[in-house]
Structures are given as C-alpha cells and as structure tokens.
Amino acid sequence: MEALIRLDGVEKVFDVRKRTGLLRRERRQVRAVDGISFEVPRGEMVGYIGPNGAGKSTTIKMLTGILTPSGGRVRVAGIDPARERTRLAHRIGVVFGQRTTLWWDLPLKDSYALMRRMYRIPQARYAANLERCVELLELEKLLDVPVRQLSLGQRMRGDIAAALLHDPEVLYLDEPTIGLDVVSKAKVRAFLRDMNAESGTTVLLTTHDLQDIEQLCERVMVIDHGRLVYDGPLSGLHSAGGSERTLVVDLERGLPPLDVPGARVVKVEGPRQWLAFPAESSAAPLVAAVAAKYPLLDLSVREPDIEDVIARMYAGGGG
Amino acid sequence: MAGGDAVRLYAAVAAGGFRRYATYGTATAAGVFTNTVFGFIVAYTYIALWDERPHLGGYDQAQALTFVWISQSLLAAGALIGGGFQEEMQERIRTGDIAVDLYRPADLQLWWLAADLGRAAFQLLARGVPPTIAGALWFDLALPADPLRWVLFLVSVWLGLVVGFALRYLVGLCAFWLLDGSGVNMMSLLVSMFCSGVLLPLNVFPGAFGEVVRMLPWSSMLQVPIDVLLGEGSGAGGAGAALAFQAAWAVLLLAAGRVLQAAATRKVVVQGG
Ligand SMILES: Nc1ncnc2c1ncn2[C@@H]1O[C@H](COP(=O)(O)OP(=O)(O)O)[C@@H](O)[C@H]1O
Ligand SMILES: [Mg+2]
Numbered sequence A: 001m002e003a004l005i006r007l008d009g010v011e012k013v014f015d016v017r018k019r020t021g022l023l024r025r026e027r028r029q030v031r032a033v034d035g036i037s038f039e040v041p042r043g044e045m046v047g048y049i050g051p052n053g054a055g056k057s058t059t060i061k062m063l064t065g066i067l068t069p070s071g072g073r074v075r076v077a078g079i080d081p082a083r084e085r086t087r088l089a090h091r092i093g094v095v096f097g098q099r100t101t102l103w104w105d106l107p108l109k110d111s112y113a114l115m116r117r118m119y120r121i122p123q124a125r126y127a128a129n130l131e132r133c134v135e136l137l138e139l140e141k142l143l144d145v146p147v148r149q150l151s152l153g154q155r156m157r158g159d160i161a162a163a164l165l166h167d168p169e170v171l172y173l174d175e176p177t178i179g180l181d182v183v184s185k186a187k188v189r190a191f192l193r194d195m196n197a198e199s200g201t202t203v204l205l206t207t208h209d210l211q212d213i214e215q216l217c218e219r220v221m222v223i224d225h226g227r228l229v230y231d232g233p234l235s236g237l238h239s240a241g242g243s244e245r246t247l248v249v250d251l252e253r254g255l256p257p258l259d260v261p262g263a264r265v266v267k268v269e270g271p272r273q274w275l276a277f278p279a280e281s282s283a284a285p286l287v288a289a290v291a292a293k294y295p296l297l298d299l300s301v302r303e304p305d306i307e308d309v310i311a312r313m314y315a316g317g318g319g
Numbered sequence B: 001m002a003g004g005d006a007v008r009l010y011a012a013v014a015a016g017g018f019r020r021y022a023t024y025g026t027a028t029a030a031g032v033f034t035n036t037v038f039g040f041i042v043a044y045t046y047i048a049l050w051d052e053r054p055h056l057g058g059y060d061q062a063q064a065l066t067f068v069w070i071s072q073s074l075l076a077a078g079a080l081i082g083g084g085f086q087e088e089m090q091e092r093i094r095t096g097d098i099a100v101d102l103y104r105p106a107d108l109q110l111w112w113l114a115a116d117l118g119r120a121a122f123q124l125l126a127r128g129v130p131p132t133i134a135g136a137l138w139f140d141l142a143l144p145a146d147p148l149r150w151v152l153f154l155v156s157v158w159l160g161l162v163v164g165f166a167l168r169y170l171v172g173l174c175a176f177w178l179l180d181g182s183g184v185n186m187m188s189l190l191v192s193m194f195c196s197g198v199l200l201p202l203n204v205f206p207g208a209f210g211e212v213v214r215m216l217p218w219s220s221m222l223q224v225p226i227d228v229l230l231g232e233g234s235g236a237g238g239a240g241a242a243l244a245f246q247a248a249w250a251v252l253l254l255a256a257g258r259v260l261q262a263a264a265t266r267k268v269v270v271q272g273g
Helices: A056-064 A085-089 A108-118 A123-136 A152-164 A182-199 A210-216 A236-240 A284-293 A306-317 B003-022 B025-052 B061-075 B086-095 B098-103 B108-138 B147-176 B182-196 B207-215 B217-221 B223-230 B235-271
Strands: A003-019 A025-041 A045-049 A071-076 A092-096 A170-174 A202-207 A219-224 A227-233 A244-251 A264-269 A272-278 A296-302
Touching: A003 A056, A003 A202, A025 A056, A025 A071, A025 A202, A025 A227, A045 A056, A045 A182, A045 A210, A056 A071, A056 A085, A056 A092, A056 A170, A056 A202, A085 B098, A092 A152, A092 B098, A108 A123, A108 A152, A108 B003, A123 A152, A123 A182, A152 A170, A152 A182, A182 A202, A182 A210, A202 A210, A219 A306, A227 A236, A236 A306, A244 A284, A272 A284, A284 A296, B003 B025, B003 B108, B025 B061, B025 B108, B061 B108, B061 B223, B086 B098, B086 B147, B086 B182, B098 B108, B098 B235, B108 B147, B108 B235, B147 B182, B147 B217, B147 B223, B147 B235, B182 B217, B207 B217, B217 B223, B217 B235, B223 B235
Parallel strands: A045 A202, A045 A219, A092 A170, A170 A202
Antiparallel strands: A003 A025, A003 A071, A219 A227, A244 A272, A244 A296, A264 A272
C-alpha cells in the first residue's frame, strides 16, 4: 500500500541560547528528534506516544511544514512539507491540543465560516461536512456560543471539527485529549474511531494517555529522547517491554513466599501474595501448581500495567 | 489563491474583527463616555490656549476645537493610545500559538491587517461618531458642508489606519526576537502619541523640528486626516498630496513588514521560534 507519510532519518536539532550571566550566553544543542524513520500507509490510525519532551510535537510540526528538519527527508502525500507548506495545508488537518485555531471572541460557527473561505471549500461539501461533524461531535448547541465560553472538552471537539471541514487526507492530533474529563475523552475517541472507519482519513495521534492508544490504534510508535524505541502492534508492546502479569492468591493463612516454577513472589501481605509471571505465558499451569502445593482460597490475575511497560521501555531505549 | 477567493477570505476576517469588538457593549459604552469627557476637558484647555495665542499653528479656535473632537473620535480606531492587535499578536508569538497561524493557507500580514481594519471600522462607528456629535452640539466646530471633503477625509482616515497598522505590525514582530516586548511597545506608544498629534496638533511645532515631525509616518494617523477634513493645505490638490503622502508611507511600511515577516517566519521554521 502507498505510504502517505514517510520519514527517512529525520532529525531536528534546536540551538538553545541561554543567558548565564549579564553578558555571558551559553549555547547548547537539543536533539529533539534524532534520526526517526517510519511510514504510515493511507487509512491507518497510528499512535505516537512518549513522555514529555520526547519529540512528539516537534515531529508533528515537521509533518505540517512549520518546522524544517535539520536532517533526513519528510514526505506527506508526496509533498515536502517545509518547502510547500501552503500546498500541503489544503490536504492535512491539524489539531494542537493546547492551542486553538478557533476565533476566541466569536461564536463557533464564525470560525467554521472562516475555514470555508480559507480552504475554499465548495458550499455543498462544506455544508455536508459541517452537518456530519456537528452531529457526531455534538456541537449543535455550541455553534452560537463564543469560543471563550466553551469548556476545554467542547473547545477540543470544536477544534477537531474545524480541522476536518476541508476533507483532509491526513489528520495530525497532538495531545487531543490532554486535560479533558472522562466523558469528553470518550466522545473524542468515539468520533475519531468512526471517522477513520468511515472516511478512511489517515490519523497520526500523539498522546501520553495510553487509553487513547488502546481504544483507537492497532499500531503504536513509541518515541523517547527523539528516537523510536518501538514501532508495531499494541499487543507487541508487552513482550517488547518484558512485561509481566500478576497472579494474586489468597491463602488460608500467612506463609513464607511461595515457591512455584515460572513465577516469583513480588509482595506478601498476611495471607495474600503477589506472583509475577511473563505476560505471554498462560496462568493455568501456575494456578494448578499453587493449588497442588498450598492451601488456596481465592485468586485473581492482573493484566500488566501498560504505563509500567512503557516506562521500562523508556528506561531501556533512551540514551 | 485566486483573487476573488482571497478577497472573500480577508473580507470575512475583517467582518470577524468587526463583530468581535461589537460583542463588548459595555466596554464600548465606557469608551464613548471617556472619549467624550476627555473631549470636553481638552476642548476647554484648547480654548484657554487659543484665547492666549489666537491662530496658534494656523488654526482658528473652531478649527482647534474640531481637531480636539475628531482626535477623540479617532483615538480608538487608530489605537493611538494603545489597544489593537499588537499585544495579542505578541502573546501568540510568546506562547507559540503563532504556529497555528503559520500552517494556515493564509498570509499572516493580510490576516492581521484585515482583522485590525475590521476592528477599526467598528470603533470608528461606535466610538467615533458619538463624541463628534457631542462636540458639534456643544461647541462651534469647523466641520465642512461639502460631502466630497468628508469622502476625502474617510479615505485619509482609512490610509492612516493602514499606516498605523503597518507600524504596529513591525513592533509586534519584534516579539520574535525579544523575550519581552513591553519596552518596545511603550516606546512605540509614546512616539506614536507625540508624533501623530494626539498631544498637540503637529502644526504648532515650529521650525525644522515641526517639518520633520510632519513628514514622519505617524502624522498620517491623525494630523493628516484632520487637515484633509479642515481643508488645510489648499483644496483638492492639497488633499491629493496628503493622500499620496499617506499611501506612500502605507506601501513602504507594509513592504518593510513583509520583509520582517519573512525573516521571522524563517526563524520560526528553522529555529522553532
Ligand atoms: N523551539 C524550540 N527551541 C528549543 N528547544 C525546543 C523547541 N521545541 C522543542 N524543544 C525541545 O525539544 C524537545 C522535544 O520537544 P517536543 O517535541 O515538544 O516534545 P513532546 O511533544 O514529545 O513533549 C524538548 O526537549 C524541548 O524542550
Ligand atoms: Mg508535545
């Protein structure tokens, strides 16, 4: 399949000048993106995750053309973003979670009318797209409200609609759920899932909320210190991160740490013990082994905490 | 972008700028009140001054009072004592929100110009007309009866607004290089207040100093439009020269803005702001 987004060894180095004294200035280089390569085929929804300062926003900015790479090659829909920013703008949609493209003091619908002019959207298509976004993002009652009066979640939905009115082939979302409450997050996610399924819009989504990824993306890329440390299916993160599941057992009485093959005790609290075992192996033989040797009352299995998995991956992958 | 589409886009931006200020009714009313009160205070000061020195700067008393009231009417529209887009733009540069403006398929300078002219149009109507009427009812003003003079005046006001915008755009763009723009803003405001004629009509300044001040772009913002209205500078030929003077400054300063904008964009795009 044709790759809509393509990065080859992309780097971005920032020159940071800091005042260290009255006249002294210190120059320092920050390698925000340090040799990243990946491809995103048309229609895919990819998660781009990493801790704060990993280089996610810098990557997105290079993909929109508002930052030129210091090295490597970027292509989006065959266009070099930095060289043809305006031409590309008609084909991409961008939402920066912490910023807004909406006109602060004016009703939401005024911003949309402006989008129509700016992207030269034919009236019929504009009307149809707006209607669909308004319905799916539940914007009906907000259209006449000045943007400054919207809640963060409402504003975010408004911004997402604004980015989609001109039918972009690809949508970049930089932290679209940051600061949102649970209900707003759910609405945004449901919308993105439907949109990707229905119109096949390619989506690149940065976040540090793993639930976004779990609910939306089959493929995930993990970035840390400007480098890709993982690129693959979400399920593969577990083995890549060496993650473990936990068997919690309740015994008849307090015992010294249990001794069963293929697991190790990580915690003891009275008659309750926690046993860690590799995420990809089955719990059944382990349960059988415990039940055969010890007075077992009850048990439960905990799935690995993906945050821990990623944290471990960062620790391993980061330079 | 095709011409018609571009015109429609920036017209929509200007309309937005207009509506945006129209939403602040109370602030507008307070502004009208302030302009009117100040108009009276300055008017009585000028009366005292012109009683002492009749024909100061070549104005008779009615002309001086007209200057006062038209000044009050143009203060808000021309953002002559602050206001306008400049600080908002600097804030967007400081926070990095300017990135949002940059990836849009629209020109930054034209966008801000359209928005600012929309704002100015609202303030010219809402904050300009009432003080002028108040002044005209209370004092003997030298307002012309000839409609052509009023048309020339409005063209001159419009050119003055463009010059004012272009100057403030240059100041606003400094935020790309300066961490704190408040020093430049303060300087620019003081220069603009003095050199536009807000403090005193520029024609009262004698000698070479007066000549220089009257040739600077700031005079386009207040002194020139009022002189066009008063018919100073001998008839339509004088008005034509005045408008040409303003247009020349507008073109020059807008061009300078484009050069600086290109440098700023390059800085953001290459260095990340
Ligand atoms: N314009 C800039 N100038 C200097 N350093 C920057 C600039 N933008 C980002 N950085 C640095 O680059 C690194 C990556 O930033 P960013 O891409 O914003 O990370 P993320 O979005 O993953 O949180 C950080 O160390 C950040 O401080
Ligand atoms: Mg970021």
